Amino acid sequence: MSPGPLSRHPGIGKLVERQMRNWELARSQRVVPPEPQRKEVEEFMAVSRAVGAGGAGGAEIATALGERLGWPVFNKEILHAMADDDRIRTQLYDSMDERDLGWFEETFRALAQSEFTKNDYFHRLTHTILALARQGHAIFRGRAADLILPATHGLRVRLTAPRRACVEAYAEHHRIDPDRAREEVDRIETERADFVRRHFGIDPAEQSRHDLIINLQRLTPAQTIELILFALKIRGMVSASGTG
Secondary structure (H helix, E strand, C coil), rough: CCCCCCHHHHHHHHHHHHHHHHHCCCCCCCCCCHHHHCCCCCCCCEEECCCCCHHHHHHHHHHHHHHHHHHCCCCCCHHHHHHHHHHHHHHHCCCCCHHHHHHHHHHHHHCCCCCCCCCCCHHHHHHHHHHHHHCCCCCCCCCCCCHHHCCCCEEEEECCHHHHHHHHHHHHHHCCCHHHHHHHHHHHHHHHHHHHHHHCCCCCCHHHCCCCCECCCCHHHHHHHHHHHHHHEEEEECCCCCCC
């Protein structure tokens, strides 16, 4: 079994280990109902963000939500590392019972029959996201998790801002000139769009895939967090106290 990328990237490895501990704690606290009432997945949140939207504050919104809710946060770097690590994926598989595995295989087969391109990395990524969501509350940031997970569950949030504001925030955060920032923003957004188009066969600009779209130029990060928590409450996904 290959060790995966975690040993080569200690920083990411520590983040993965911390979020796996959080995930295991959340999983240990869930109440498993009898067979007829078993949900497909625990409630989750999928958060995507336009490149540069909200600057550093926009990037920290998912983390702050995870702290408020007590839900682990899996960003694209963590998900990528987990998908490439055989040990982590084996740990996820071992955590499943027969009902989990039955649902997992059925859901994955349905995805495999759709339009997405079949490749090893995307299969591993899909396995990882489905296994995490099946076993406990979680927040997924990026990697098109909103399109992988069952459409009947979860809250899908898109954080955006006008292009000029995104470019300016990206330039400031990375300390580069505006022209280079514009090129970088365009490149990353193009790569993300290609990922969605290639694996799901849909228009990446389709807005109906999101439940809530927030313009970060209109709201502060703190206001955005409260708005998302309110959406979770009215959807019945968290208690009135704002916890899962």
